[in-house]
Amino acid sequence: MEAFTTLGVMYYMFLVGLEMNLAPILRIRRKSIGIALAGILIPLAIGFGSYFVIAPKADQTDKKWLRQKGAFVWGIALTATNLPDVTRILSDLKLLRTETGRIALSCAYLSDIGTWLLLVTLITISHDDVLPIAIGTVVFVLFCMFVARPVLLWLINQTMDGEEYTEHQVQFVLCGVMLWGFITDAIGLYSIFGAFMFGFILPSGQLATLITERLERVTSWIMLPLYCLLNGLRTNVPEMIPQGRNGGHIAVFICLAWVAKFLSSLLVSIYCNTERRESVTLGVLMNTKGLLAIIVINIGRDLMLLDIESSAVMVIALLVMTFTVPPIVRHTYKPEKPMMLHKRRTIQSNGLDSPLQVLAGIHSMQSMRGIVNLLQLSHATRQSPIHVVAVHLVELTEHTSAALLVVHDSYKSSSFRASEENAKAESGQIIEAFEDYQRESNGTASVEVLTALSPYTTIHVDVCSIAEDKRASIIIIPFHIQGKNNDEPESSSTSIKDVNQNVLAGAPCSVALLVNRGLGMSNHRPRALLMFFICGPDDREGLAYAWRMAFHPEVRLRVVRFLGDDAKAPAPLDNPKDSDGAFTIYEEHARQRAIDEDYLNEFKSETMNSLAATYTEEVVNDLNETLTAIRRIMEREPCELCIVGRGKQSTSPLVANLLEFTEYPELGALGDAIITSNFAGNSSVLVVQQHTNNVPRSEAGSSRFLANVGPWKVKNWQLKGTS
Known part of the structure; x- marks a missing residue:
């Protein structure tokens, strides 16, 4: 199990390296660099000093040297700010496109790079033969940048444009990850560094995208959860308090670790003339920890630099710091204004x-x-x-x-x-x-x-x-x-x-x-448009859009209105509470019919002498006759685009029963019937839903209301063929 999870971490770090490049560093502003440096140095010092307060004291000289390295591990873990987790939090809270979000991403990126450099330094000095490992690391990095990367780029370019990459090429890259991990492990570094470097030097492109799609779900959904599970089993919470210490010491350390990253980012942000609210939010975001911090703790434990108690204390601190970030940011920073529905x-x-x-x-x-x-x-x-x-x-x-x-x-x-x-x-x-x-x-x-x-x-x-x-x-x-x-x-x-x-x-x-279904692909002129009108605001909005298109010199629009038996009871509303207790369903149906008549009369008067738009009416008595008429019209007069209202608030009995059998409710009853039929042919379909406000119903049918929604102002417009 441990070998399997280690392999998962290797491929995860390969994906992390695959998404990184040097271009972002060159574009990061000084403000973000200053905040990131403060967020690295101050927590590093706080973590280093806190270790000597929490961890048991050592008497022997060699153990004192190991204790100093253990303090260094604590400091490195506190410097980390996990970039993927920061991105996810910003996205969930809709802060990605804010100034705070951009600065937070830049700082997290720099913090990750700083943590990697500090971790490589720690591993190097933790061995007895420091000089050979340091030289091997430098040679390996230079080999990757100036030899391996050009070779990989040349191999990828051998695939012609438009050709698919073969399974052998994908397997070659996956084996390369393990080979690079073996090399860094032989040097004295951990295999995750080799995997990270291989991803870093692999050129971006179709091959990189294909490999990411192959590995992402396996690593994120299977391997990494198992890795975290093993780390949880290794964290002995009941025995996490070192000898001679109590829970108060642990609580103070966790607070101090949280405040270190927060204050360092906050103070530098304020110094750089950032608004106080944004500075507070940025300081909180920098406390987002993730897998990199856990990896630092595990490496410290594997190198015998941390004991069970000190590693458990740090893991708990990292969890507390991360869990507190989203609720605090959600409370302190609310950049989104509510939707304005005044118009x-x-x-x-x-x-x-x-x-x-x-x-x-x-x-x-x-x-x-x-x-x-x-x-x-x-x-x-x-x-x-x-x-x-x-x-x-x-x-x-x-x-x-x-x-x-x-x-x-x-x-x-x-x-x-x-x-x-x-x-x-x-x-x-x-x-x-x-x-x-x-x-x-x-x-x-x-x-x-x-x-x-x-x-x-x-x-x-x-x-x-x-x-x-x-x-x-x-x-x-x-x-x-x-x-x-x-x-x-x-x-x-x-x-x-x-x-x-x-x-x-x-x-x-x-x-x-x-x-x-191929809109614009036909060379047939004029371009035939068909609009089916039943009733309600969605149909009026569809007619409004179709009316606009009718002014196009290549368009011929036909509007077909379906009239039912007025004796039939209207269909129930989607939300009967909309009636506010003042109007019955019948009155609502009559009100919508009145608005429809006014709008259609305006359309007919404006297009009466036009060759670009025609208006006809079909009398139908039920759902079957409605669908039969639509079939007959579309088979007789194929159109390039069919426009219908979604009919969410429709009270017409002509399509009411159809709502229960729709396969795609987002298209509405009529749109779904046309799409799933065999008579629509190659006609594209546009389903329109009108935005409605909570207009008082006593005003909805008045002339003042109708002035807001129509008739249209067409004084400077003239349809083709009108005089």
Whole structure:
């Protein structure tokens, strides 16, 4: 078991070295360097001195020398600030794109490097033959940098672009990790240093990404937990108090260890003119310990520099320091402002004479193409320009920490360098594609490309926050299945589906979900668009978006409204409590019908003499007739894009029963029926959800309310074919 866990730590340190490079060091500012140095030197001194107070005294001269080395181990353990854990905490608390988050990442990076140098020094001086080990270490490092790295780069370049790496090449690298570990172990250092150096010199690229994907889950989910389990078994808590000491001494030491890192970072931050609240948060974050600190303690114990009691005391101190970080940071630093819901952010309320703010969420190149084609259909003009905020959604993994240091603001910068080469290449292609869209718009559209780096479980918070900051009227996100078949990996598709559902639930504006089945790939002109209207705010928002597209010179829009039997009872609301006890379901249905009529009448009057948009009505009595009519229309008149409302708040009985059988509830009843049918063909589908506020129902049907959501201002717009 111990050999297996040691192998796991080796490969983990290989992955740590794989994500690190010298570029971040060259870009770190002096402020971060000063904070990091203080966070290394002061805790080193505190740990060194505290050991002599807590540990038992030694009488013999040789034991006194070992005792000094043991104190050095304590000091090194307190200097460590684990970069991956700091990244995870910052991501969970949504602090990655703050100034405090950027400084914390830089300081943690420097602290890790400092801890490694101190640990190599400790191991070297702990042997009797110090000089041969020191010389061997220097020769090994020089060999890695100036011989091994160029050779590895040459071997990797032998694989032509577009070719897949073979299993033999992957196995060669994995064997190289063990070989480098054997070499450093023979020199007198531990095998983890060789594994780290091999990862450090391995060039980044497709091979590095492939190896990371192979090793990450095995090491993080199996090997490292077992390693931590063995360390827990070796930590004898009941006997952790050294002879002649009591629990009070231990408590004082833990407090002193926590305060050392905190005060050192706090005071230097204040000296560098950092705000006090940010300085406090930064000082707390620097107390984040991780696997590196545990490794330091284990090496000290293996070298007989620490006894069971002193190692147990330090392990408990490290755990306490780490566990206290997230709740304190969450309490002391709250940079995110609440979502402002003072204004309706919808396309319908935006009007055709106002600039349109759009946030586009991009997961991959495939999803990006469909969204760019949709934006081209959205018809930016001088009277109503479109400002697009394209957000590349990159999942934060265990080994993307150092990549954040290259670009100090992953939120505001338009460039991004991820540790995975494919993410880096995708970001560049996304930037280029949106720049082409901006250039082709002839000044009627502007583009800003950002990167949101976060776990998929919380990345929707970044999307909604950016939409709030940029005052977007609509968020466009891709459906997790693109094309007729699911081309995305199953795990990725499931994660993207969860992201979409979270965005739909928490967005501060309207949301459009695009199911791309080749939008923009057809050469057929004019481009046929079809909009199905039943009732409710989501359908009105879909019509508003379709109405905007109808002004595009190559678009022909057909709006089909389904009218049911008025004698039928409306479907129940999603949340009956929304009625506030003042309106029945029937009255709500009638109110929505009245708003629909006003908006549709406005649309019909504006498009009456237009060849670009047509309006028809279909009378249906039930769900089966509705689906039959949709099938007949789509088979008779194939379209490039079909637009529907999600119908979350729909009271229509025409689709009510369909909600119980939806496979993809995020698409709504009608969107799900079209996607899962065999008559949609190659038509892409856009499902629209309108953002709604808690408007008093007594005002919702009044003219004052209708002035906010429509009719549209179209005085400077004219559809094709109108006079």
